[in-house]
Amino acid sequence: MAKIPYKWYKILAILLLGYTLIYGLLIPLPADVGMLDETIRNLFYHVPMWFGMMIILMIAWIYSILYLQNQNPKHEIIARALTFTGILMGLCGLFTGMFWGYNTWGSPWTNDPKLNGVAVGMTMYAGYWLIQKSVDDGEKKARLASVYNIFIFPLFIALIFVMPKLAKFSIHPGSGESVNFKTYNKTNNMEMVFYPAIIGWTLFFVWIAEIRARYEILKQRKENEKLFA
Amino acid sequence: MVDDTLSFLLIAIVTGGGISSVFTISSSIAAKTNHPGMLLPVLTFPLIVPLLLIGVKASKKATDGLGFMTSFPDVLILLLMNILIVVLGVLLVKFIWKE
Amino acid sequence: MKNFLLNTVIADITPQVTESLFRTSGKIYVVVGILTIIFSLITIYLIRLDAKITKLETASK
Numbered sequence: 001m002a003k004i005p006y007k008w009y010k011i012l013a014i015l016l017l018g019y020t021l022i023y024g025l026l027i028p029l030p031a032d033v034g035m036l037d038e039t040i041r042n043l044f045y046h047v048p049m050w051f052g053m054m055i056i057l058m059i060a061w062i063y064s065i066l067y068l069q070n071q072n073p074k075h076e077i078i079a080r081a082l083t084f085t086g087i088l089m090g091l092c093g094l095f096t097g098m099f100w101g102y103n104t105w106g107s108p109w110t111n112d113p114k115l116n117g118v119a120v121g122m123t124m125y126a127g128y129w130l131i132q133k134s135v136d137d138g139e140k141k142a143r144l145a146s147v148y149n150i151f152i153f154p155l156f157i158a159l160i161f162v163m164p165k166l167a168k169f170s171i172h173p174g175s176g177e178s179v180n181f182k183t184y185n186k187t188n189n190m191e192m193v194f195y196p197a198i199i200g201w202t203l204f205f206v207w208i209a210e211i212r213a214r215y216e217i218l219k220q221r222k223e224n225e226k227l228f229a
Numbered sequence: 230m231v232d233d234t235l236s237f238l239l240i241a242i243v244t245g246g247g248i249s250s251v252f253t254i255s256s257s258i259a260a261k262t263n264h265p266g267m268l269l270p271v272l273t274f275p276l277i278v279p280l281l282l283i284g285v286k287a288s289k290k291a292t293d294g295l296g297f298m299t300s301f302p303d304v305l306i307l308l309l310m311n312i313l314i315v316v317l318g319v320l321l322v323k324f325i326w327k328e
Numbered sequence: 329m330k331n332f333l334l335n336t337v338i339a340d341i342t343p344q345v346t347e348s349l350f351r352t353s354g355k356i357y358v359v360v361g362i363l364t365i366i367f368s369l370i371t372i373y374l375i376r377l378d379a380k381i382t383k384l385e386t387a388s389k
Contacts, residue, residue: 068324135263154317158279166283
């Protein structure tokens with residue numbers, strides 16, 4: 001079934017996100033964040049989008065593999081719901097990143113390996129969406145989309161993790177020889193919000209994906225009933 | 230002209246192999262859809278971008294004659310990506326062509 | 329040594345300086361309140377959506 005039998009993960013998501021939203025804005029900051037200033041608080045809202053996207057796309061990848069193994073249509077529906085939620089998270093990360101970059105770097109888009117890698121990765125997943133749209137037969141659509149999903153996820157990982165590491169310099173934190181979390185003052189307590197933020201956002205979007213998957217399964221069941229009635 | 234012909238050839242072969250294996254898989258996917266001609270470039274372009282970027286960087290080093298050791302990591306990554314793509318392709322192609 | 333001590337002292341007091349700049353007006357609490365309202369409404373919406381789907385699922389079984 002698509003419904004996750006544990007209610008507590010939704011409660012945990014709400015609690016962690018509430019904590020993140022409130023305490024993330026009120027937490028005292030380390031002094032050495034440079035030009036980022038107060039915008040370093042975006043660490044609790046922009047960065048978890050990418051972490052959550054990676055986690056959700058990975059679960060979707062596993063469900064695609066499961067679908068090809070045992071041909072259970074429910075697995076494909078779950079994989080599709082998770083992938084679209086992952087794309088939504090990626091778009092959230094992209095737009096928040098553009099807004100953040102516009103206010104700190106001075107332009108919404110810099111020619112940076114990390115940014116370009118993510119843009120290309122989003123194009124890959126746009127291809128996944130196009131496959132869904134351009135095949136009529138349900139079983140064939142599920143098969144082709146699963147194959148494409150299994151195929152692109154490792155390349156996507158290579159694109160956004162390996163490529164920025166290869167680059168000599170990147171303006172974006174967390175790649176090449178630029179700044180990252182560890183360079184900031186050790187006395188800061190931002191990590192106390194950062195990790196709950198990742199878990200909270202991820203669980204929240206998993207919840208959204210769950211609702212979507214359950215809706216799609218219900219729709220499928222209705223159509224089958226109509227077919228055999 | 231190309232200073233380091235041997236490593237240039239090696240990079241060209243590895244990059245070309247990767248691109249052709251990506252095209253093999255994605256064109257077989259696109260062939261099964263309703264609009265193969267339209268979907269093929271859309272599906273393939275983002276997949277060959279990482280290969281092209283690394284290949285272009287490595288062959289620039291080869292044409293400048295910086296020696297094989299400078300482009301060795303790039304060749305290694307290209308080879309690994311080739312292996313990944315070919316393994317995935319061999320495993321997945323039977324699901325694409327199943328009717 | 330003296331320089332090092334001075335630096336640590338500066339590093340210790342600077343957070344409070346930026347923080348007081350951030351909070352002197354006390355208006356940040358308004359933003360926090362608004363975010364809390366929006367988030368709780370979205371959460372209530374999601375919970376209701378979840379309940380509706382659960383109802384449909386039990387009905388169609």
